Amino acid sequence: MEEGKRVCALVVDDDRLSQRVHAALLRKYGILETEVVENGKEAVDLFKSGKTFDLVIMDLEMPVMDGSEATRELREMGVTSMIVGVTACEVEAEKAEFMRAGLDACWDKPLSGSAIIAMLDELAKKLL
Amino acid sequence: MEGNKLQRQAACMRNALFDQGYLDEQFIQLEDLQDEANPNFVEEVVKLFYSDSARFIRNIDLTLNNSPSDFVKLDNIMHQFKGSSSSIGAKKVKQRCTQFQEYCKIGNFEGCMRTFQEVKQEHAALKKKIESYLQVARQAR
Numbered sequence: 074m075e076e077g078k079r080v081c082a083l084v085v086d087d088d089r090l091s092q093r094v095h096a097a098l099l100r101k102y103g104i105l106e107t108e109v110v111e112n113g114k115e116a117v118d119l120f121k122s123g124k125t126f127d128l129v130i131m132d133l134e135m136p137v138m139d140g141s142e143a144t145r146e147l148r149e150m151g152v153t154s155m156i157v158g159v160t161a162c163e164v165e166a167e168k169a170e171f172m173r174a175g176l177d178a179c180w181d182k183p184l185s186g187s188a189i190i191a192m193l194d195e196l197a198k199k200l201l
Numbered sequence: 202m203e204g205n206k207l208q209r210q211a212a213c214m215r216n217a218l219f220d221q222g223y224l225d226e227q228f229i230q231l232e233d234l235q236d237e238a239n240p241n242f243v244e245e246v247v248k249l250f251y252s253d254s255a256r257f258i259r260n261i262d263l264t265l266n267n268s269p270s271d272f273v274k275l276d277n278i279m280h281q282f283k284g285s286s287s288s289i290g291a292k293k294v295k296q297r298c299t300q301f302q303e304y305c306k307i308g309n310f311e312g313c314m315r316t317f318q319e320v321k322q323e324h325a326a327l328k329k330k331i332e333s334y335l336q337v338a339r340q341a342r
Contacts, residue, residue, distance in 0.1 A: 088253075088281065088284060088285060088288070089249055089253060090246060090249050090250055090253060090285050090288045090289070091284070091288055093245070093246060093249060094230075094231070094234070094246065094288055097234040097239065097242060098230075098234065100238075101233070101234055101236075134280070161280065161283065161284040161287060162280075182284060182287060182288070183227055183230070183287050183288045185227075185230055186230060186233065
């Protein structure tokens with residue numbers, strides 16, 4: 074990440090373990106400002122409140138509002154943040170539908186360090 | 202001297218967890234996230250796993266006791282359990298979760314019951330081993 078540029082990330086996941094691990098991964102690779110919410114609706118509400126994030130890590134299966142619906146809503150609102158989907162779902166058709174909702178990429182859970190590096194490389198190009 | 206002995210013991214216990222198939226490379230990812238700012242990260246995450254998984258097991262137990270069986274609900278709960286298991290690298294637990302889900306998909310109640318017992322056994326076995334390892338690792342620091 075370019076020095077001096079404070080990148081903000083949002084982790085959207087109902088699983089406490091995933092929240093913890095994804096936030097720690099982001100911190101390890103230099104993203105010091107990370108917020109965590111438990112479902113898609115909370116993510117949408119955050120953006121509606123005026124908050125912005127450079128990177129959103131969006132889980133697919135969540136109660137209240139799932140990742141697909143949240144991503145669609147965010148894109149309809151005009152959100153241009155990088156939204157990366159994460160899912161443990163093994164059904165390719167469901168992952169494809171998640172991508173069609175407006176994701177920039179979709180990764181399998183659990184995320185690895187190399188996945189985070191790849192995401193941040195793409196984000197760096199986007200922010201240039 | 203004692204410190205070195207404990208470190209060797211911890212290393213042995215850790216290697217055994219991988220060699221015996223209890224853990225996979227995801228656990229190494231967690232270890233990589235432990236640093237001075239988060240000195241107990243692995244232990245905290247493992248504790249979180251056992252807290253969440255106890256809830257999943259309870260919910261699956263309750264759902265299995267209902268008749269007729271709600272295989273969709275069972276599959277959903279086990280999907281979450283499998284996800285949690287993946288997050289800490291609990292390889293054998295995850296494998297049993299997958300088998301359980303396969304029985305859910307074909308509506309095989311006996312298969313679900315049998316595999317659920319195996320899930321619980323692997324879950325308990327890992328808990329015993331990983332807690333022993335973490336205790337020695339803590340003492341060795």
